[in-house]
Amino acid sequence: MKAEKVLIVGGSSSMGLATAVQASSKGFRVVVAGRNEEKLRQIANNLGNQASYYQVDAMEEKQVVEMLRELAPIDHIAMTVNAPGSATSISNTSTEEAKLVFERFWMNYRILNLARECMSPNGSISLISGSSSKTPVAQYSFWGTLHGSIEALARNAALDLAPLRVNVVSPGGIGLKPDRQLVEHLGMPEDIGKAIVSLIENPAISNAKLDVDSGERQGTWSG
Numbered sequence: 001m002k003a004e005k006v007l008i009v010g011g012s013s014s015m016g017l018a019t020a021v022q023a024s025s026k027g028f029r030v031v032v033a034g035r036n037e038e039k040l041r042q043i044a045n046n047l048g049n050q051a052s053y054y055q056v057d058a059m060e061e062k063q064v065v066e067m068l069r070e071l072a073p074i075d076h077i078a079m080t081v082n083a084p085g086s087a088t089s090i091s092n093t094s095t096e097e098a099k100l101v102f103e104r105f106w107m108n109y110r111i112l113n114l115a116r117e118c119m120s121p122n123g124s125i126s127l128i129s130g131s132s133s134k135t136p137v138a139q140y141s142f143w144g145t146l147h148g149s150i151e152a153l154a155r156n157a158a159l160d161l162a163p164l165r166v167n168v169v170s171p172g173g174i175g176l177k178p179d180r181q182l183v184e185h186l187g188m189p190e191d192i193g194k195a196i197v198s199l200i201e202n203p204a205i206s207n208a209k210l211d212v213d214s215g216e217r218q219g220t221w222s223g
């Protein structure tokens with residue numbers, strides 16, 4: 001039987017790369033996508049196991065449509081993509097800057113919007129939010145807002161797209177220590193990769209949020 005195909009948008013760095021390594025080691029056919037072709041090519045070569053790459057700017061609708069059409073049928077998609085711009089709190093982030101950072105929401109939306117046409121009906125989509133939706137931090141209130149929006153998007157898409165499964169992984173600050181946490185281990189990209197692959201592999205999980213944040217109880221992280 002042919003191995004299932006996993007597309008990782010944002011697969012060339014950190015959490016996405018860790019997801020690619022995990023998925024490939026479990027026998028999935030991985031496609032890493034991002035903007036830097038040279039980086040993607042090297043990663044696909046190193047992964048082996050039928051891995052390939054696709055150069056795409058996920059902010060460009062036309063490019064995303066083409067990618068999904070060419071790669072279809074896709075079994076699983078993981079969205080570990082980042083957006084340009086910087087934001088901090090709602091009171092410190094201009095509307096223009098906020099719109100730029102919010103592109104991350106729209107990149108996720110675009111994939112969900114197009115999913116039915118390009119995915120196996122029993123596949124899955126995993127999004128990334130962030131622990132600031134659960135434990136708001138005044139200085140990062142815009143991030144909490146964005147992450148909460150991505151979680152709401154996933155919950156509603158899980159209903160809309162079923163039986164396709166839609167889930168979210170919510171990381172704490174990677175390698176950062178929250179003020180209050182339940183376990184000493186600080187989440188690293190590999191922990192996020194493992195969480196995403198566990199959601200991909202489990203046919204009974206949809207409309208779920210998996211917190212991978214060391215049991216964070218209060219934000220304001222330090223290094």
Ligand SMILES: NC(=O)c1ccc[n+]([C@@H]2O[C@H](COP(=O)([O-])OP(=O)(O)OC[C@H]3O[C@@H](n4cnc5c(N)ncnc54)[C@H](OP(=O)(O)O)[C@@H]3O)[C@@H](O)[C@H]2O)c1
Nearest residue numbers: 010011012013014015034035036057058081082130173174
């Ligand atoms: N780091 C944390 O502590 C933390 C905590 C919670 C949530 N998050 C969120 O989790 C996600 C993953 O974080 P990370 O640290 O793994 O991010 P990262 O290291 O910045 O990686 C982002 C990936 O997205 C790709 N990318 C960026 N813009 C793109 C575009 N327009 N089109 C296609 N690909 C694009 C990048 O490759 P190219 O640049 O080559 O395109 C790269 O592969 C991000 O959304 C981040 O905001 C991070």
